[in-house]
Amino acid sequence: MAKARAIVKRRKAVQNIRKITHTMELIATARFKKAMDRASQAAAYTRKISGLVADLGASAVGVRHPLLSVHEGKQDAVLLVICSNRGLCGGYNGNVLRNATRRHEELLTEANRTRLEVAGKRGINYFRFRGLPPQEAYTQFEDKVRFEEVEVLADRYIQWYTAAKIARLDVAYTKFLSASRQIATVETLLPLSATPSEPTA
Numbered sequence: 723m724a725k726a727r728a729i730v731k732r733r734k735a736v737q738n739i740r741k742i743t744h745t746m747e748l749i750a751t752a753r754f755k756k757a758m759d760r761a762s763q764a765a766a767y768t769r770k771i772s773g774l775v776a777d778l779g780a781s782a783v784g785v786r787h788p789l790l791s792v793h794e795g796k797q798d799a800v801l802l803v804i805c806s807n808r809g810l811c812g813g814y815n816g817n818v819l820r821n822a823t824r825r826h827e828e829l830l831t832e833a834n835r836t837r838l839e840v841a842g843k844r845g846i847n848y849f850r851f852r853g854l855p856p857q858e859a860y861t862q863f864e865d866k867v868r869f870e871e872v873e874v875l876a877d878r879y880i881q882w883y884t885a886a887k888i889a890r891l892d893v894a895y896t897k898f899l900s901a902s903r904q905i906a907t908v909e910t911l912l913p914l915s916a917t918p919s920e921p922t923a
Contacts, residue, residue, distance in 0.1 A: 788884040789914045797889035799833035800879065801826055803849075804895040805842030807861055814896055815844040817906035822894035825908045826854070833889065883912045 803822040805815045822845070829836040840846050841860040849856055863871065882888045891912035896904045 789880065789912060792913050793886055793889040797833065798835045798837065798887065799829045799890045799892065800837045800839060800882070800888050801829060802875075802891065802893045803838070803840045803842075803845045803856075804863075804893065805840065805845030805848075807843045807864070813906075814904075815842070815848075818894050818896055819845060819848050821906050821908050823852075825892055825894060829892070837888070879912065888912070 801822065803818065805818055826836060826838060837858075838849065838854060838856045839858040839860070840849055840856040841863050843861055846856060846859045846861070860875075879888075879891050883891065890910055892908055892910050894906070894908045897907045
């Protein structure tokens with residue numbers, strides 16, 4: 723009799739766990755869909771802006787703008803590496819960090835000085851472990867980054883570039899292509915004339 727009660731009790735426990743995991747699955751699915759919607763919208767916007775900027779830089783003969791001008795000579799550069807604050811996301815961080823390390827080594831030979839800035843605890847710890855503590859470390863960026871948070875960085879980089887304090891800004895990040903495909907990439911954002919043009923679907 724006691725054995726039967728134990729079986730019934732265990733069966734109820736399994737059913738409760740099943741209900742909890744099912745609820746967690748529903749919540750995760752809803753969050754995943756929202757994240758994918760945001761990523762898709764942002765990717766389309768980014769592709770269009772990149773294409774417009776690249777076309778402007780290539781065809782705007784005689785047009786002068788501080789962000790389009792190329793600073794000649796061996797000057798300072800900034801490398802911004804964007805990772806996550808948490809792990810358990812496959813090769814997301816690893817691929818970005820490998821590309822960022824290669825670009826950092828290139829910039830050390832090409833630029834006068836290279837300023838390393840890293841967003842995300844995984845990237846910060848990685849570079850510190852390699853003996854390359856970043857000059858700036860950001861951990862405040864989470865899933866929903868506010869425009870005001872990013873604007874502070876963008877304004878600072880633009881100010882540095884227009885004042886000729888830096889000659890280029892490179893960003894290492896994971897580019898969203900689809901729900902099943904994201905690629906780690908490094909792009910030069912400044913000068914704007916170096917921004918690659920991407921085909922729009």
